[in-house]
Amino acid sequence: xxxxxxxxxxxxxxxxxxxxxxSLIPIMQDIQGEYRYLPGELxxxxxxxxxxxxxxxxxxxxxxxxxxxxxxxxxxxKVCDGTACHVRKSAPILEKFQKELGLSxxxxxxxxxxxxxxxxxxxxxxxLAPTVMVNEEVHPKMTPEKVLELLQELRGEKG
Amino acid sequence: MIKSRDELNRACExxxxxxxxxxxxxxxxxxxxxxxxxxxxxxxxxQKIAGGTPGIVIDFKPHDEGRHVGVKKTGCxxxxxxxxxxxxxxxxxxxxxxxxxxxxCQEIFDTSVTADGVVERLLYTQKGVSxxxxxxxxxxxxxxxxxxxxxxxxxxESFDEYLASGGFQAFxxxxxxxxxxxxxxxxxxxxxxxxxxxxFPAGKKWKQVAGQAEKERYVVCNGDEGDPGAFMDxxxxxxxxxxxxxxxxxxxxxxxxxxxxxxxxxxxxxxxxRLRHAIKELEERNMLGDHILGTxxxxxxxxxxxxxxxxxxxxxxxxxxIEGNRGMPRTKPPRTVEKxxxxxxxxxxxxxxxxxxxxxxxxxxxxxxxIGTEGTPGTKTFSLTGTIQNTGLIExxxxxxxxxxxxxxxxxxxxxGTFKAVQIGGPSGGCLTxxxxxxxxxxxxxxxxxxxxxSGGLVVMDDHTCMVEVAxxxxxxxxxxxxxxxTPCREGTKRMLEILxxxxxxxxxxxxxxxxxxxxxxxxxxxxxxxxxxxxxxxxSTLKLFRNEYEEHIVDKKxxxxxxxxxxxxxxxxxxxxxxxxxxxxxxxxxxxxxxKAPHKIDPNICIKCGACMENCxxxxxxxxx
Numbered sequence: 001x002x003x004x005x006x007x008x009x010x011x012x013x014x015x016x017x018x019x020x021x022x023s024l025i026p027i028m029q030d031i032q033g034e035y036r037y038l039p040g041e042l043x044x045x046x047x048x049x050x051x052x053x054x055x056x057x058x059x060x061x062x063x064x065x066x067x068x069x070x071x072x073x074x075x076x077x078k079v080c081d082g083t084a085c086h087v088r089k090s091a092p093i094l095e096k097f098q099k100e101l102g103l104s105x106x107x108x109x110x111x112x113x114x115x116x117x118x119x120x121x122x123x124x125x126x127x128l129a130p131t132v133m134v135n136e137e138v139h140p141k142m143t144p145e146k147v148l149e150l151l152q153e154l155r156g157e158k159g
Numbered sequence: 160m161i162k163s164r165d166e167l168n169r170a171c172e173x174x175x176x177x178x179x180x181x182x183x184x185x186x187x188x189x190x191x192x193x194x195x196x197x198x199x200x201x202x203x204x205x206q207k208i209a210g211g212t213p214g215i216v217i218d219f220k221p222h223d224e225g226r227h228v229g230v231k232k233t234g235c236x237x238x239x240x241x242x243x244x245x246x247x248x249x250x251x252x253x254x255x256x257x258x259x260x261x262x263x264c265q266e267i268f269d270t271s272v273t274a275d276g277v278v279e280r281l282l283y284t285q286k287g288v289s290x291x292x293x294x295x296x297x298x299x300x301x302x303x304x305x306x307x308x309x310x311x312x313x314x315x316e317s318f319d320e321y322l323a324s325g326g327f328q329a330f331x332x333x334x335x336x337x338x339x340x341x342x343x344x345x346x347x348x349x350x351x352x353x354x355x356x357x358x359f360p361a362g363k364k365w366k367q368v369a370g371q372a373e374k375e376r377y378v379v380c381n382g383d384e385g386d387p388g389a390f391m392d393x394x395x396x397x398x399x400x401x402x403x404x405x406x407x408x409x410x411x412x413x414x415x416x417x418x419x420x421x422x423x424x425x426x427x428x429x430x431x432x433r434l435r436h437a438i439k440e441l442e443e444r445n446m447l448g449d450h451i452l453g454t455x456x457x458x459x460x461x462x463x464x465x466x467x468x469x470x471x472x473x474x475x476x477x478x479x480x481i482e483g484n485r486g487m488p489r490t491k492p493p494r495t496v497e498k499x500x501x502x503x504x505x506x507x508x509x510x511x512x513x514x515x516x517x518x519x520x521x522x523x524x525x526x527x528x529x530i531g532t533e534g535t536p537g538t539k540t541f542s543l544t545g546t547i548q549n550t551g552l553i554e555x556x557x558x559x560x561x562x563x564x565x566x567x568x569x570x571x572x573x574x575x576g577t578f579k580a581v582q583i584g585g586p587s588g589g590c591l592t593x594x595x596x597x598x599x600x601x602x603x604x605x606x607x608x609x610x611x612x613x614s615g616g617l618v619v620m621d622d623h624t625c626m627v628e629v630a631x632x633x634x635x636x637x638x639x640x641x642x643x644x645x646t647p648c649r650e651g652t653k654r655m656l657e658i659l660x661x662x663x664x665x666x667x668x669x670x671x672x673x674x675x676x677x678x679x680x681x682x683x684x685x686x687x688x689x690x691x692x693x694x695x696x697x698x699x700s701t702l703k704l705f706r707n708e709y710e711e712h713i714v715d716k717k718x719x720x721x722x723x724x725x726x727x728x729x730x731x732x733x734x735x736x737x738x739x740x741x742x743x744x745x746x747x748x749x750x751x752x753x754x755x756k757a758p759h760k761i762d763p764n765i766c767i768k769c770g771a772c773m774e775n776c777x778x779x780x781x782x783x784x785x
Contacts, residue, residue, distance in 0.1 A: 022483040029425075029464060052483075063485040063642075064466035066425050082387030083582060083618045084544035086632055121469065121636065123426055124390035125192045126542055126616075127239025127550040136428050138195035140242075 002041050009034055010042055014049050021052050024060055028067060036072045073109045073116035075154050078133040082122030085130040093130055094119060096144040100151055114155075161444045163453045164331055167322075170444075174323040180221040183228045183272050185209070188244040188311060190235030190397055190552075191390070191429055197261075198243035204264040205230045205245075212273070228272060231320075234398015236311035237299055240550045241283065246293060246311070247271040255293040256281040285570060298549045301568045303530065305538045306514045307554045310398035315433055318440045321401040327446070329517035333409050334454060342413035342520065343369055349524035350536040351516075355381055355472075355509035356584065356613045357689070358535065358602035364506060367496040368414045371504040376416040378407050379500055381477055381509040382423040382430065385469040386585025387636065389616035391540035392510035394552050396423065396430035399514070400437040404460060406513030408447075409520060411458045414506055419458060422477050424465040434462055469586075469640035473688045474499070474507050476642065487642045488688035509614070511540055531557035535601040539612065545581075545619035546573045562596040565619055576621030580704070584613025586633045586640075587693030589700030590626070609700045611693065625722035626705040627712050630698050631659040637694040648691030651682035655698060665725040667713040676702060721785050727768050728784040733758035735780035742772035742781065 013030045017023035027046055032038050038061060047057035061067045079094040097103070097117045101110050109116040125131045128140030132150070139150060161167050187193075187202040209217050209228045216225040236244040241257035245267065248254075254271055256263075259281060270276040282289040283296050290296045293311070304310075313320040321327070333342050347362025368376055380403065384392040395403060407419045423430050438460045441447040449457045463481050470476045471486040478500040480486035499505025515537060519527045528536045535557040541564065544550050548570035555564060561581060565571070572578055580590040589610030591598070598604050605612055620629070638652040655678050658671050679695035679702075686692045702709065711717045718726040731742070731751075738756040743749075750766040753759030761772070761781075773781040 022481070024483040025466060025480065026464070029466065060483065060485055063487075064468050066467035083585070083616065083632070084388040084550075086387075087545050087618060087620055087624055087629075120426060121385065121640075122387035122389070123191070124384070124393040125195050125239070126388055126390055126544040127192045127552075128195055128242070129544060129550075131195065133426075138191060140192070140195040 002039055006035075006039060006042055007045060010046060010049075014046065019050050021050055023050055024052065024057060025064075028061060032067060036074075036076070037068045037070060040069055070109070071113065073114050075114060075134050076116045076118065078118050078120040078123070080121075080123045080125075080129070080131045080133070081119045082126065082129075084122075084126035088129040090130040090142075092144050093132065093142050093147060096147040097151075100147065115151075161446060161452065164335055167327060167331060167446075167452060170319075171322045171327070174319040177221050178320065178323040180219075180227055181229050182226045182249065184246075184248040185228065185230045185268075185272065186233045186236075186246040186248060186311065187230065188234075188236040188242060188246075189232035189315065190239065190394055191427075192235065192239035193242035193244055194429070196242040198245075198259075200261050201243050201245060201259055201264060202230060202232055204261050205268070208264055208268050209272070212268070215273075226273075229314075231314040232316065233313060234310040234315045235307075235394040235552050236293065237307075237553070238283065238296070238549060238551045244311075248312075249275075253293055254291050255283055255296065257283050298551065298553075298568055298570065301563070302554050303538050303556050304554050305518055305530070306395060306402075306511055306540055307398070307552065308518075309402065310394065310552075313399075315398050315400065316436055318401065318437070318444065318446075321399075325521075326401055326517075327405055329520040330405050330408055330412075331452065333412055333520050334452060334456060337520075339369065339413050339415060342409060345520060345524050346413070346516065349519045349527040351512065351519060351527065352535055352537075352602065353508055354511035354515070354539065354614070356587070356611060358612070361508055361512055364496055364508070365410065365414050368416075368504045368506045371497065373504055374415065375503045376414055377500040377503055377505045378410045378414065378416045378419040379478065379481070379505055379507045380407055380419065380421040380513055381472060381474070381507060382421050382427075383465050383472045383477060384424060384427075384510070384614060385465075385472045385640075386587075386614050386616045388542065388544055388582070388618045389585055389614050390542045391552060391615050393424075393427045393430050394542075395510050395514050395540075396421075396427065397433050400430075400433045401441075402514050402517060403510055404434075404437055404441065404447075406516035407460070408451075408458050409516050410506055410508070410513065412456055414504075416506070417457050417459060419460045420463060420481055420500065421460070422463045422465060422471070422481060424471075425467050431462060431464055438462070468642070469636075470642040470688075470690055473690050476688070477507070478505065485642075487644045488690070490687060511615075532599065532601045534603055539600070539615055541615045541617045543569050543617050543619070545617075546576055546621040546623070547571070547619040548573050557601045558599040560597050560599055561591060564600075564617065565596070569619065572619065572621050576623065578619070579622050579624055580620045580626065582618040582620065582629065582697070583616070584611040584693075584696075585616045586636045587611065587690060587696055588613045588616075589696045590629075590704055592704055609696065609703060611696070623720050623722070625718050625720035626701045626708050627659065627718075628663055628720075628722050630701045631656070631663050633697040634659055634694075637690070641691065641694070645685075645687035645691060647682045647685040648687065648694060651678050651686070652691075652694055654678055655682075655695065659698070662709065662712050663723050663725070665712070665716050665723070667709075669710075669713055671713070672702065672706070672709055717785055719785050721783050724768050724770075726785070727770075728763055729761050729766060729768065729770070729772060729781055730784055731759050731761060731772075732780045732782065735778050737778055737780075739777065741775050741777065745771045745775045747771060 352358040476486040736758040743751040
C-alpha cells in the first residue's frame with residue numbers, strides 16, 4: 001500500500017491538468033517528476049480518476065521510454081549516444097560509468113539507490129559532444145577520466 | 160495589458176526607448192551548450208560585479224542617472240564548442256568573447272564595460288587571426304540568418320526586447336491589414352516549404368486546412384526534434400521563443416484556429432521553460448487569449464512534453480500523443496489537414512517553418528524568394544557536428560554547397576583529419592562523400608544521391624569512422640524506436656540490425672549484403688509511416704558508397720577505421736615496452752606473456768580484444784592494428 005500522501009499529491013496533479021483522458025501523459029510526467037518513478041498503484045488510481053481503463057493507462061505508460069515502474073536513483077545519469085556523441089566516442093564513457101558503479105545493460109540502478117545510468121538519443125548539446133546529463137544538468141566534453149571526477153563530486157554532495 | 164494596435168505600438172516604442180538607453184549590454188549565452196559549460200555562473204558573476212560597481216545601474220528607467228548596464232541571458236550565440244560565450248554590446252559595437260571563465264569576468268568588465276578596450280586572449284581566433292565582432296568571425300560571417308537573426312542578441316526571456324527587435328509587427332500587419340486568405344496566399348507565394356524534412360509546401364497545407372468545412376481547427380508545432388545530432392529547433396525554442404509563437408499565431412489567424420499546441424521533446428527542459436515563460440507573459444498582456452488587440456481573434460497556446468518516443472516526430476503519432484494515446488502513426492488518408500488533432504483539420508509544421516513566417520509576412524514573399532533556390536526558397540538551419548573544427552548552429556541559404564558549409568563555415572576537419580563522409584538527415588537520412596561536396600543543398604538535389612535534407616543534422620565523419628558501424632548504429636536506433644505497429648518496420652529493422660551486428664562482429668558472409676539490400680528495399684516500400692520508410696536509408700546509402708568497407712569486414716575480417724572491436728589486433732611495440740608486466744596482470748584472458756624487464760607479447764588467439772592492456776600501459780607501447 002502506498003502512503004496516503006502519494007494520493008494527495010496525485011489529486012493535486014490531476015486537478016491541475018483536469019479530469020480528462022488527454023491529461024494522462026502530463027499527469028504521469030509530473031508524478032514521475034515527483035517520485036522519480038511511476039508507482040503502479042497510483043497509475044491505477046489516476047486511470048479511474050480521469051475516466052480511462054487501467055489497461056489503457058498501462059498501454060500508454062509502457063509505450064513511452066521515459067516512464068519507469070522501477071524506482072530510479074537520486075542521480076539519473078543519461079549518457080548521450082546520439083550521432084554526434086557516438087562519433088566522438090561516447091561508448092567508452094558509458095562503459096566507464098557501468099564499470100565504476102557495477103551496472104550493466106540490464107541493471108540500471110545501484111543498490112544504494114544513488115545512481116541510475118541510462119542512455120539517451122540526443123541532448124541537443126552536440127557541439128560539446130560527448131555529453132552526459134545528470135538529472136537536468138548537462139555535462140560537456142566528457143572523457144572516461146571525467147566520469148570518475150563527476151561520480152566523486154556527486155558522492156560528495158550526498159553527505 | 161495591451162488592448163489595441165495603438166497600445167501595442169506604444170509598448171513597442173517604449174521598449175525601443177529602454178533598449179536604446181543602455182550604455183552597455185553584457186550578453187551571456189544561455190543556450191543548452193553554454194549552460195553546460197557554466198554560463199549561468201558567468202551570468203551571476205557579471206550581475207554581482209555590475210551591481211557592486213559605483214556609478215553603474217543595472218535596474219533602471221530610461222532617464223535614471225548613472226551608466227546603464229544590462230546583464231542578459233541570450234539564446235545560442237552559435238559557436239557552442241567555444242563556450243561559455245559572452246558578448247559586450249555598446250550600440251552597434253559588439254565584442255565576442257569565448258571560453259569565458261568566472262575568473263575572467265572582472266577583467267572583461269574593467270576592460271570592455273567601464274572602458275572601451277578588448278581582452279585579446281579571449282577573442283575568437285582562427286588560423287592566427289583574432290576577431291573582435293561576432294559578425295566578422297568567418298563561422299558567422301558566411302551565414303545568412305533569418306530564423307536565427309535574434310538568437311544571441313536579445314534577452315530570450317523578455318517580451319519587451321522581442322518587441323523592440325521588431326517582434327509582433329508581422330502579427331499586427333496580418334491582423335489589421337490582411338484578410339486570413341491574404342496571409343495564406345502570401346505564404347503560398349513565398350514558396351516556404353516545411354523544414355521538418357518532408358519539404359511539403361506550407362502554403363498549400365494552410366490552404367487545405369482553411370478550406371475545410373469543419374470550423375474547429377488546430378495549429379500544431381512539431382518541436383519533437385528527435386534526430387540524434389540535431390538541435391536547431393531546440394535552439395530556436397530556447398533562443399527566440401516569441402518568434403515561434405508569433406509564427407503560430409499568424410497561422411492561427413490565417414486558417415481560423417483558436418488553439419495552438421507545441422509538442423516539445425522531453426530532453427529539452429530549457430525549451431519547455433522558456434516557452435512556458437513566454438506564453439505566461441503573453442497571456443498576462445492579453446497578447447494570447449480572447450479578443451487579442453481588441454479584435455475578434457482568439458488564440459490559446461498549449462505545451463505538451465514528449466515522453467521519449469522518436470516516432471512521435473511523425474505527424475499522426477504526434478497528434479495521438481497529444482490526445483493522450485500511444486504515439487503510433489496511422490494510415491493515411493485521411494491526412495492531418497483533414498483529420499488531425501482530435502480528428503479536426505490541423506496545420507502541422509515544425510519549429511523552423513513557423514519561425515520563418517513573421518519575416519515573410521513583414522517583408523513579403525518576393526523578398527523571401529530572393530534567398531535560396533528556385534525550388535526551395537529561403538534558408539535552412541543546420542547543426543554542424545561530428546569531427547569538425549567549428550561545431551555549432553548555422554543557417555545558410557538553400558543551395559549552399561557542403562564544401563562551403565564544412566570547409567568555409569566549419570573550418571574543415573578537427574585535428575587535421577581527412578574528410579570521409581557527412582551524414583545528413585539523421586537516422587532516416589543518408590551519407591554524402593567527397594564527390595558530393597559541390598552539390599547545392601536543397602530538397603530535390605540531395606534526394607538524387609540517396610540522402611535527404613531532413614530536419615538539418617549534419618554529422619561530419621573523418622577516416623576514423625567505420626561506415627559499417629555507423630550503419631549498425633543508426634539501425635540500432637531505428638530498431639529500438641520502431642513503434643511496432645507495422646510488420647515491415649518492426650521485423651525488417653530487427654533483421655537488418657542482426658545482419659549488421661553479424662558483419663561488425665566478423666561473422667558476415669557475402670550473401671548477407673544481398674539480404675540486407677533486399678530487406679532494406681522491402682521496408683522502404685512497405686512501411687506504414689515516413690519514419691519506417693526512411694529507416695533503411697543509412698544502410699542503402701552506405702552500401703552504395705562504401706560497399707568496399709562492407710566487403711573488407713566480411714572477406715578480410717578487417718576494419719580500416721580500427722573501430723570494430725572484433726577486428727582489432729592489439730600489439731606491443733617491443734621498442735617501447737619496458738617489461739613492467741602491468742598489462743599481463745590486467746589481462747582478463749591471460750593472453751599476455753613475457754619475462755620481467757623484457758618486451759611482452761600478446762597471443763592473438765587468446766586475446767578477447769577488450770583493450771584493458773592498452774588502457775593500463777604507462778609507456779604507450781600498445782597499439783591497435785587493423
